[in-house]
Amino acid sequence: MSTLLLRLAAPLQSWGVDAKFDRRGTQSIPTKSGVIGLVAAALGRRRDEGIDDLQSLRFGVRVDQAGDLLRDYHTAKSVKSTYVTNRYYLSDAVFLVGLQGVETLLKEIDTALRIPTFPLFLGRRSCPPEGKISLGIRTNKNLVEALQEEEWLISDWLRRKEAKYVQLPIVVEVEKETGGAYYIRDNPISFDQNHRKFGFRLVTEIEAKVVINNESRHTVQGDTTAHDPMQELRGE
Amino acid sequence: MYISRIALNAKRRETMQALVIPPLMHGAVEQSINGERQRNLWRVDWMGDKCYLLVLSGEQPDFTHLVRQFGYTDNEQGWETKDYRTFLAKLQEGDSWKFRLRANPTQSSFKEKDEGTGRGKVHAHVTQEQQRQWLIKRSEKCGFKLNEDNFGVTHTQWEKFPKSRKGAREVIIRTATFEGLLTITDIEHFTASLTTGIGRAKAYGCGLLTIAR
Numbered sequence: 001m002s003t004l005l006l007r008l009a010a011p012l013q014s015w016g017v018d019a020k021f022d023r024r025g026t027q028s029i030p031t032k033s034g035v036i037g038l039v040a041a042a043l044g045r046r047r048d049e050g051i052d053d054l055q056s057l058r059f060g061v062r063v064d065q066a067g068d069l070l071r072d073y074h075t076a077k078s079v080k081s082t083y084v085t086n087r088y089y090l091s092d093a094v095f096l097v098g099l100q101g102v103e104t105l106l107k108e109i110d111t112a113l114r115i116p117t118f119p120l121f122l123g124r125r126s127c128p129p130e131g132k133i134s135l136g137i138r139t140n141k142n143l144v145e146a147l148q149e150e151e152w153l154i155s156d157w158l159r160r161k162e163a164k165y166v167q168l169p170i171v172v173e174v175e176k177e178t179g180g181a182y183y184i185r186d187n188p189i190s191f192d193q194n195h196r197k198f199g200f201r202l203v204t205e206i207e208a209k210v211v212i213n214n215e216s217r218h219t220v221q222g223d224t225t226a227h228d229p230m231q232e233l234r235g236e
Numbered sequence: 237m238y239i240s241r242i243a244l245n246a247k248r249r250e251t252m253q254a255l256v257i258p259p260l261m262h263g264a265v266e267q268s269i270n271g272e273r274q275r276n277l278w279r280v281d282w283m284g285d286k287c288y289l290l291v292l293s294g295e296q297p298d299f300t301h302l303v304r305q306f307g308y309t310d311n312e313q314g315w316e317t318k319d320y321r322t323f324l325a326k327l328q329e330g331d332s333w334k335f336r337l338r339a340n341p342t343q344s345s346f347k348e349k350d351e352g353t354g355r356g357k358v359h360a361h362v363t364q365e366q367q368r369q370w371l372i373k374r375s376e377k378c379g380f381k382l383n384e385d386n387f388g389v390t391h392t393q394w395e396k397f398p399k400s401r402k403g404a405r406e407v408i409i410r411t412a413t414f415e416g417l418l419t420i421t422d423i424e425h426f427t428a429s430l431t432t433g434i435g436r437a438k439a440y441g442c443g444l445l446t447i448a449r
Contacts, residue, residue, distance in 0.1 A: 224283060227446070228448055229290065233318040
């Protein structure tokens with residue numbers, strides 16, 4: 001079992017689960033359906049083609065930078081009247097996504113993400129990704145190991161704005177119902193526009209990755225010294 | 237004249253408070269010294285990750301209460317006190333010493349007058365060069381000589397804290413820590429600056445000059 005790591009960063013991302021009608025929300029982390037959809041687009045699969053192999057990949061997310069929730073107050077004109085919709089986005093977020101599976105499939109995805117067939121976007125058509133998406137395959141590493149071991153993905157100047165001690169939350173898929181696990185309905189079964197279908201999947205939050213951020217400006221610049229005024233008085 | 241050093245436990249809540257609000261530390265120092273009220277000098281020094289309070293007092297101090305408040309309560313002897321007179325008596329003109337001074341370099345304005353006192357309004361020296369010049373200018377009166385390339389400002393910062401527990405008034409000072417090499421030129425003046433301090437804000441942990449080999 002190996003793990004393919006992806007970096008999802010962009011000015012805007014939007015990961016809707018229950019996004020229907022006028023209010024289009026976003027989850028705080030990427031959804032499996034969103035990412036599998038992105039991978040399928042890279043591979044050049046049409047919407048009515050099967051995605052069973054992609055859906056069986058074990059999916060996990062690490063939050064490297066949570067980003068801010070942005071509301072887009074949006075007016076649209078229908079035939080009858082003007083109506084209002086609210087669309088939500090995550091701005092300036094950075095996520096590390098892991099896909100665990102057999103290496104041959106992961107290699108295929110890795111190549112496809114570098115030369116995608118269809119344009120890629122993060123959750124919504126208006127959210128193009130920033131930088132390279134694929135970080136490559138971590139051979140013989142399971143999902144949890146790969147997410148725990150990867151370096152913090154944000155740039156130095158952003159690091160300086162963050163706290164000295166940072167914990168990056170990690171959410172991964174699990175098979176059995178254990179303490180703390182919960183269901184989320186973003187498991188893609190079919191993207192076919194005639195009968196789109198999403199199932200439930202079980203996820204849990206595991207121990208966060210801890211980063212001691214030495215770049216942080218919150219580090220107190222010490223006024224330390226080697227000067228010891230008592231040393232001369234020792235003999236008395 | 238006594239010099240004492242107390243190990244502070246910087247992880248304690250009370251100590252953290254006193255480290256950022258100098259009047260609290262000053263109060264604790266004053267409480268530890270009996271006898272007629274004098275100008276006692278103090279300074280907080282960090283050596284690596286260890287934090288020490290250095291106190292120069294006229295009378296023999298008793299820091300039992302201060303240690304209980306800010307120090308490590310588990311070890312018996314939380315502080316050491318030494319007689320400073322014998323050390324001062326050994327100093328000689330022409331000797332060179334390493335020094336450390338945390339001070340509040342300021343200058344009073346000719347144009348602006350302070351409303352309360354009618355005297356020139358006091359401004360802080362902001363840049364390291366101003367602070368260095370400030371100390372060079374004072375050094376002659378203080379009985380020592382500095383060499384331009386042998387000393388410098390190791391740390392400088394603005395400090396802002398309430399003047400008292402009740403009052404809304406805030407004190408804003410800029411402190412500078414000097415370290416380097418000095419040469420004693422006038423023993424009488426030098427002893428005076430060692431024992432009475434240099435510059436303003438002496439109640440806020442500034443002005444104590446110390447020397448070491």
